Amino acid sequence: MLPMLLALSGVGIAVALFARGDGGTAVSLLVLFLVLAVFNSPLIFPGSVDAAEARRRSADDGRPVVYWRPGCTYCLRLRIRLGRKAGRLHWVNIWRDPDGAAEVRAANDGNETVPTVVVEGEPHTNPDPAWVRDQLPASR
Structure with missing residues (x-):
């Protein structure tokens, strides 16, 4: 929209x-x-899923979950710097998913600070894109 x-x-x-x-x-x-x-287009970001689905998929394949929102320059920076590997992460748009927004607030002292990347259940707020890339499973 x-x-x-x-x-x-x-x-x-x-x-x-x-x-x-x-x-x-x-x-x-x-x-x-x-x-x-x-x-701000969804064409720039891989398709979003809801938080529950992202957690389930992450548990299955070990890939990080990225909580983001449209218009966030830090989210855009992460997306661009990840390049083609961005599609290997599970993206949750917190403006479309109240559960995802709640998870971000819980991880950030009540603030909706994005991107928040969850790796193996541990949230990381605005991490370096190179670090996020290193968290991707090598075999997938």
Whole structure:
């Protein structure tokens, strides 16, 4: 929803600015809004699952669980720096899963600080992406 709103807002603002004859600003703002839409898009992050499913999958395959939310620059940094390996983690969008948000609050003194990465049941708040990559099981 957020990416759509950003894209539509950008188009609306750009059209209004073009109508006023301010094409340069219109193009700049349109590009900015579209970039924000892409970075908040579910296409950037692997498909999210709910917290219970992520815990179950992690118990089965040993892969870390990443609790994240759209618009979080630290989550985006983690996702980009993990590259293709990001798909090997279990991602939980805390804005869509109240149980996931509760787990993050429990791990962070009541704050919804993300990314929170859970490895073998132990939460790690905003860990270094290289460390997260090292936590992935080698055989999978």
